[in-house]
Amino acid sequence: MVGGVGKLPNVLTIGxxxxxxGVPHTALRFYEERGLITSERTAGNQRKYARAVLRRLAxxxxxxxxxxxxxxxxxxxxxxPAGRTPTKTDWTRLSNLWRGxxxxxxxxxQRLRDRLxxxxxxxxxxxxxxxxxxxDDELAAYGPGAPRLRARSEGGIG
Amino acid sequence: MVGGVGKLPNVLTIGxxxxxxGVPHTALRFYEERGLITSERTAGNQRKYARAVLRRLAxxxxxxxxxxxxxxxxxxxxxxPAGRTPTKTDWTRLSNLWRGxxxxxxxxxQRLRDRLxxxxxxxxxxxxxxxxxxxDDELAAYGPGAPRLRARSEGGIG
DNA sequence: ACTTGACCTCGACCGAACTCGAGGTCGCAT
DNA sequence: ATGCGACCTCGAGTTCGGTCGAGGTCAAGT
Numbered sequence: 001m002v003g004g005v006g007k008l009p010n011v012l013t014i015g016x017x018x019x020x021x022g023v024p025h026t027a028l029r030f031y032e033e034r035g036l037i038t039s040e041r042t043a044g045n046q047r048k049y050a051r052a053v054l055r056r057l058a059x060x061x062x063x064x065x066x067x068x069x070x071x072x073x074x075x076x077x078x079x080x081p082a083g084r085t086p087t088k089t090d091w092t093r094l095s096n097l098w099r100g101x102x103x104x105x106x107x108x109x110q111r112l113r114d115r116l117x118x119x120x121x122x123x124x125x126x127x128x129x130x131x132x133x134x135x136d137d138e139l140a141a142y143g144p145g146a147p148r149l150r151a152r153s154e155g156g157i158g
Numbered sequence: 159m160v161g162g163v164g165k166l167p168n169v170l171t172i173g174x175x176x177x178x179x180g181v182p183h184t185a186l187r188f189y190e191e192r193g194l195i196t197s198e199r200t201a202g203n204q205r206k207y208a209r210a211v212l213r214r215l216a217x218x219x220x221x222x223x224x225x226x227x228x229x230x231x232x233x234x235x236x237x238x239p240a241g242r243t244p245t246k247t248d249w250t251r252l253s254n255l256w257r258g259x260x261x262x263x264x265x266x267x268q269r270l271r272d273r274l275x276x277x278x279x280x281x282x283x284x285x286x287x288x289x290x291x292x293x294d295d296e297l298a299a300y301g302p303g304a305p306r307l308r309a310r311s312e313g314g315i316g
Numbered sequence: 317a318c319t320t321g322a323c324c325t326c327g328a329c330c331g332a333a334c335t336c337g338a339g340g341t342c343g344c345a346t
Numbered sequence: 347a348t349g350c351g352a353c354c355t356c357g358a359g360t361t362c363g364g365t366c367g368a369g370g371t372c373a374a375g376t
Binding site: 062065066067099102103105106108109110112113 | 220223224225257260261263264266267268270271
């Protein structure tokens with residue numbers, strides 16, 4: 001019952017995973033090293049991936065696009081049953097968790113955008129009257145580190 | 159008219175700027191090196207900043223939080239009149255530019271969030287029926303580099 | 317005059333998220 | 347059995363956004 005010569009194999013090589021997911025093989029090994037994905041090995045020590053890894057990768061990429069670090073993603077994924085298909089409950093828990101994070105970020109962005117717009121109205125020549133430039137809520141805290149969300153669109157700004 | 163002994167001096171030392179803006183002095187020098195801010199020097203070679211630098215810094219931080227790179231920010235700031243108070247027209251141009259970028263990002267995030275939510279509904283046990291996991295539009299392209307938008311909220315996820 | 321703290325430069329280092337290259341093995345087709 | 351591409355490991359290199367430390371100067375208070 002291990003499927004005939006079908007075109008949907010149960011195990012995938014790293015090359016197949018890379019092509020199917022669009023994630024470079026170098027990154028796949030890197031993710032494995034960081035504990036985001038796992039793999040079995042063939043007799044000859046070559047990686048073989050369960051098809052589920054594709055779902056996991058899509059999840060990782062999605063989360064990354066939103067600005068979560070690999071560590072955060074790894075931790076979140078760790079709450080899912082190791083290596084197997086998660087239950088609806090698992091997903092719900094995770095989804096709710098991230099939804100909150102997403103909501104917060106969307107909210108922050110919208111506030112910023114709205115302020116910027118208001119800024120046009122105020123002329124922004126006076127520091128006092130400009131909401132954007134008065135560091136009240138989000139501008140207050142300055143955390144260390146070097147955040148960056150690469151613009152996917154080549155040439156939006158600049 | 160170089161103001162008396164007031165508590166709002168026209169020029170600020172790097173330490174003052176750092177305290178007032180919340181940006182570490184190391185970062186201030188770094189920003190200067192990267193052309194995001196400028197400073198004059200005293201006879202003894204110490205930096206003195208115009209008060210306007212605070213506005214500029216708030217702007218930089220704001221833009222950074224949204225995920226723009228220092229280079230993008232620098233380029234945008236470069237469209238403003240060098241070192242002087244920008245006109246309303248200047249601001250309008252810049253604001254419009256970034257508003258588009260912001261809108262796009264907000265939009266992407268919202269789509270992701272909505273998909274995640276829909277995902278809960280679908281149970282997410284099947285790759286085929288799950289929108290989130292099917293890489294259509296935004297998941298398609300995988301760019302190089304190492305993007306990251308640090309979560310400001312300590313302990314949202316993880 | 318002296319001390320103290322804030323400031324200067326410059327180069328090294330950090331962590332995140334990867335990529336690249338060297339040198340070697342696996343496995344499949346011919 | 348031979349060739350060839352896809353795979354392996356491991357260490358070094360890259361970019362971004364900074365921080366740190368050494369070694370030295372400036373400026374203000376006593």
